[in-house]
Amino acid sequence: xxxxxxxxxxxxxxxxxxxxxxxxxxxxxxxxxxxxxxxxxxxxxxxxxxxxxxxxxxxxxxxxxxxxxxxxxxxxxxxxxxxxxxxxxxxxxxxxxxxxxxxxxx
Numbered sequence: 774x775x776x777x778x779x780x781x782x783x784x785x786x787x788x789x790x791x792x793x794x795x796x797x798x799x800x801x802x803x804x805x806x807x808x809x810x811x812x813x814x815x816x817x818x819x820x821x822x823x824x825x826x827x828x829x830x831x832x833x834x835x836x837x838x839x840x841x842x843x844x845x846x847x848x849x850x851x852x853x854x855x856x857x858x859x860x861x862x863x864x865x866x867x868x869x870x871x872x873x874x875x876x877x878x879x
Contacts, residue, residue: 775812777814782810785810785819785855786808789819791844792844801831802824803822805819807862808820811855814851814853815855818860819841836859838857841857841859842856845857
């Protein structure tokens with residue numbers, strides 16, 4: 774990953790966290806775990822975790838990528854703005870599942 778991509782990732786991650794804190798219900802914890810920006814900076818996937826997990830679908834339904842794009846445009850000076858997609862980060866669920874499997878073999 775280039776230095777430029779790393780800087781963009783870091784800035785977008787901070788902006789995504791601020792945007793979600795501003796836009797979503799305070800009763801649900803939403804955390805940005807990762808952002809993957811394409812090498813041409815035209816597409817970006819924002820990975821989040823939601824607690825409680827049963828609220829994942831509701832939260833994804835409330836997030837408006839177009840509004841986030843506008844928020845980024847207001848807060849970031851860049852030539853190109855990526856198209857954003859929000860997804861649930863499944864890595865923590867997989868990690869928990871692996872831990873349970875390991876514990877069950879002991």
